[in-house]
Amino acid sequence: MTLHLSQLYSLSRSGSFSHLPSRKSSLKKEREDLESILLHSKDKLIYGIHTGFGPHAFTSNEELDLIQKSLIYHLTVEPVLSGDGTPHSHLSHEEARVVLAARLFSLSLGGSGIRYETLEVLNQLLELDCIPVIPERGSLSASGDLIPLSYIPLALLGESGFTGKGKDLGPSKHNGKNSKIPGLPWTPKPKEAISLTNGTSFTTALLGYQVMEFQNLFLHSVELLQYLFRYHSVFPDAFHPAYHEHKQFSGPKRIARFLHPIVSKNPKEKVEGKRIQDIYSVRCIPQILGSIWDEMESIGSIIEQELNSLSDNPVLIPSNELNGSADTSFRFAEGGGFYASQVSFAADRLQNVMAVWCTWVDRFLNYLFEPKENDEFPLMLSAKPGTFAGLSGLGLMSTHLTAEVRRDSMPGSMQSIPTNGNNQDIVPMGAISVLRNRRTVVSATKLLSIFGYAVYQSSLFAKRKDLVPQYELFQGLKTMEVDRSLDFEIQTLMDRVRNSTSSLVTTPID
Numbered sequence: 001m002t003l004h005l006s007q008l009y010s011l012s013r014s015g016s017f018s019h020l021p022s023r024k025s026s027l028k029k030e031r032e033d034l035e036s037i038l039l040h041s042k043d044k045l046i047y048g049i050h051t052g053f054g055p056h057a058f059t060s061n062e063e064l065d066l067i068q069k070s071l072i073y074h075l076t077v078e079p080v081l082s083g084d085g086t087p088h089s090h091l092s093h094e095e096a097r098v099v100l101a102a103r104l105f106s107l108s109l110g111g112s113g114i115r116y117e118t119l120e121v122l123n124q125l126l127e128l129d130c131i132p133v134i135p136e137r138g139s140l141s142a143s144g145d146l147i148p149l150s151y152i153p154l155a156l157l158g159e160s161g162f163t164g165k166g167k168d169l170g171p172s173k174h175n176g177k178n179s180k181i182p183g184l185p186w187t188p189k190p191k192e193a194i195s196l197t198n199g200t201s202f203t204t205a206l207l208g209y210q211v212m213e214f215q216n217l218f219l220h221s222v223e224l225l226q227y228l229f230r231y232h233s234v235f236p237d238a239f240h241p242a243y244h245e246h247k248q249f250s251g252p253k254r255i256a257r258f259l260h261p262i263v264s265k266n267p268k269e270k271v272e273g274k275r276i277q278d279i280y281s282v283r284c285i286p287q288i289l290g291s292i293w294d295e296m297e298s299i300g301s302i303i304e305q306e307l308n309s310l311s312d313n314p315v316l317i318p319s320n321e322l323n324g325s326a327d328t329s330f331r332f333a334e335g336g337g338f339y340a341s342q343v344s345f346a347a348d349r350l351q352n353v354m355a356v357w358c359t360w361v362d363r364f365l366n367y368l369f370e371p372k373e374n375d376e377f378p379l380m381l382s383a384k385p386g387t388f389a390g391l392s393g394l395g396l397m398s399t400h401l402t403a404e405v406r407r408d409s410m411p412g413s414m415q416s417i418p419t420n421g422n423n424q425d426i427v428p429m430g431a432i433s434v435l436r437n438r439r440t441v442v443s444a445t446k447l448l449s450i451f452g453y454a455v456y457q458s459s460l461f462a463k464r465k466d467l468v469p470q471y472e473l474f475q476g477l478k479t480m481e482v483d484r485s486l487d488f489e490i491q492t493l494m495d496r497v498r499n500s501t502s503s504l505v506t507t508p509i510d
Contacts, residue, residue, distance in 0.1 A: 003105050003307045005300050008205065009212040011101040012094040016127035020119060023108050027116040030316060033330045034113035038064070038190060047314050047334045048194040054143065055421035068193035072157065075150035075197065078135035081161050081174075087133045091148075093163045095206055096134045100152065101126060102205035102307055107195055111310045111317075114195040121156065121183040128181065130166035132156075134202070140419065141340035141430035144311065145202030148431070153196045158185035199311035200340035203430040207347050208303045210437050214354055215296055217441075217448050219502035220473075221361065222255065222289065224455045226262055231459065231467035232376060233268035235276070236260065238283040244290075251297075252290030258504070259285070266467060268375075279373055281363040288360050295353045302346045313337045344413040344430030347437060354440045355402075355409045361451050362402040368454050369395055381457045383481040391457060394450045394486065401443045401450075408436050449493035453477075453486065473500075 001019040037046075044050050044060040051059065053071055061067060080090045091099065104122045107114050125131060132155030138147020154160040158171030158179065171179035179185060237243060239260040244253045270276045277283055319331040367373045369380045369391065382390025412433030418425040452473060459468045460479040473496055477489055 003102075003304070005208045005212055005304060005307075008098055008101060008208050008307065011126065012098045012209060014129065016123045017101070017105065017108070020108060020123050023110070023119075024116050026110055027108070027114075027119070030110055030113050030330070031115050033316060034191060037330070037332065041331075043332075046332045048198070049190050049314075049332070053194075054423040064190040065188065068188040068190065069157075071193045071197065072150050072153045072188070075138075075147050076154045076160070078138055078147055078151075080133045080135050080151060087161060087163055090163075091134045091136060091206075093131060095209060096131045096163060097126065097129075098205040098209045099134055099148070099202050100131055102208075103149065103152065103196065103199060103201035105307065106199055106201055106309065106311055109308070109310045111315045112195045112312045113191050113316055115189060115192060117183060118156075118186065118192055118196075121181070121186060122152075124181055124183075125162075125166075125170070128166035128169055129164035130162045130170045130181065131164045132170075133161050133163055136435060137431075139202050139431035140424065140427040141200065141203045141344055141432075142336075142338060142424055142427035143420070144198035144313075144338040145200060145340075145431060146197055148202045149197040149199065150193075153186075153188060153193050156184060156186035157188075195312055198313055198338045200306060200338060200343060200430075201311065203340045203347070203434055204303060204306045204311075204343050206434045207343060207350065207430075207437070208300075208307065210434070210441055211296060211300050211303060211350060213441050214350070214357075214444060216502055216505065217444050217497065218289070218292060218296070218357060219504040220448055220497055221357070221451060222258055222504055223473075223502055224452055225259060225285065227469055227471050228455045228458065229259060229262045230266065230469050231462040231464050232374070233266050234263055234278050234282050235270075236263040236267045238278065239263050239286060244286060249290060249294055251293035252286040254293060255286040255290045266464070279367060281360060281367050288356070292353050292357055295349060299346045299349050299353070302342050306340070306343050311337055311340070339428065340430045341413070341428045344428035344433060347430050347433035348411040348413050351405075351409050351433065351437050351440060354437070354444055355405050358402045358405045358440075358444060358447055361447050362398045365395060365398050365451060365454055368458055376463055377458050377461045381454060381461070383460070388481075388483045390480070390483070391454055391486075394454060394490075398447060398450050401447045405440050405443050408440060412436065445494055445497055446490065448497055449490045452493050452497075453489050473497075 049064060050061055080087060082088055100122060104119055108119055132152045134148050134151050139145035151160055155162060158177030159173050161172045162170040169180045171177040171185040177185050239256050241256045241260055244256050314332040314334040315337055316330040317333045319329045368377060371377060371379055379385040380390035380392045382388045412429045415429045415432065416426045456474045456477065457479050462468050
């Protein structure tokens with residue numbers, strides 16, 4: 001099975017993995033190999049099994065179960081539950097689901113040595129919607145997403161809490177560790193706690209979730225252009241598919257195929273003495289939005305590669321790789337499989353993509369607000385310029401949101417700070433970027449809602465009102481002729497965007 005972003009996004013709401021039983025035999029064999037190594041290997045300095053962690057990995061210790069609990073306890077330092085058991089300082093329920101799903105899937109690929117029974121329990125949690133509370137902070141995206149992921153085994157021990165419809169099914173410190181789920185509370189065996197925590201699943205899953213969220217916002221913005229261009233004329237040649245055949249990028253071609261059939265039906269005519277090309281925020285829509293689309297696909301590909309990889313340390317590798325023998329036994333190898341560099345770079349790229357989109361939205365709003373540019377609508381889309389301010393306030397908010405997003409666009413992937421007794425002396429900081437991206441997605445949602453209302457308001461002044469289409473996103477909303485508060489309209493649009501999927505997500509484009 002290959003885990004795609006669309007499947008991960010679906011798991012943010014419900015479901016579990018049906019492929020797990022097919023992995024049972026292989027995973028059990030790996031666990032047997034691990035236990036054989038522990039019994040018979042002369043090497044008593046396997047990282048995270050016989051030794052402590054990070055700078056403490058220098059001496060052998062036979063208390064193997066105690067070492068696993070030590071890993072969990074020394075990392076669970078972020079308060080995630082209030083005194084009465086209410087979650088706080090944590091991921092949303094949907095985000096926690098994708099993190100749990102990503103960690104489970106990565107470990108199911110094999111090479112970790114974790115017990116199959118432990119993965120079964122995690123899959124049960126997904127199925128029952130009993131999801132460990134996971135904190136937002138504490139990952140440097142190296143040595144795994146340590147602090148956030150450590151709250152998964154802490155919840156399995158019955159020493160934290162859960163969210164979701166099935167939250168009362170799991171053991172917690174507020175119900176005396178009582179559980180209705182077989183296998184809980186859980187006791188970690190050698191290598192299991194480190195397998196659960198020492199991976200990139202927090203950073204990777206959250207970034208994948210953000211890509212899917214922003215993709216939906218992006219496609220909604222294309223739908224809004226389809227709505228607008230049915231009654232508002234622009235020069236159509238900039239959208240002609242043949243124009244874009246001179247380059248090899250697929251994104252601009254897709255945007256052109258979406259918009260040219262619409263703009264060509266109501267074209268803007270060239271007039272002597274007037275500019276014969278639209279400004280860049282209109283004319284270059286295929287290039288601007290097309291490049292964003294291409295970049296999102298590239299980022300998504302990187303995320304899927306990491307989702308479908310084992311991220312752990314140490315990992316099982318064949319013991320015969322050097323001598324060419326037919327021996328099928330395994331040994332542990334130690335390295336940096338927990339290091340999320342590619343994902344960290346991708347997180348910064350997503351932020352840059354969102355910043356460019358926000359900048360374009362802000363500039364396109366200015367096009368709608370400026371009669372000299374759009375040649376159809378009044379100043380600030382006001383029904384009575386000079387008396388009523390129209391959408392001036394929305395314009396100010398758009399510029400604030402865009403400036404905030406651009407300020408936040410400093411790359412996080414190069415912000416390394418040594419830590420952990422200098423053991424982690426260079427780290428990619430992907431989780432820092434991912435947390436920043438969360439703020440940007442919220443801002444982008446509000447900005448899209450402002451954009452949406454501005455497009456809707458422009459329909460009030462359309463020269464050809466017979467061409468204004470019906471659009472479900474605007475159902476029940478009213479355009480503004482006399483200045484009034486627009487907080488209800490913007491909140492309504494934000495809610496509708498969050499709870500709907502753009503029709504273009506499933507539109508054939510190739």
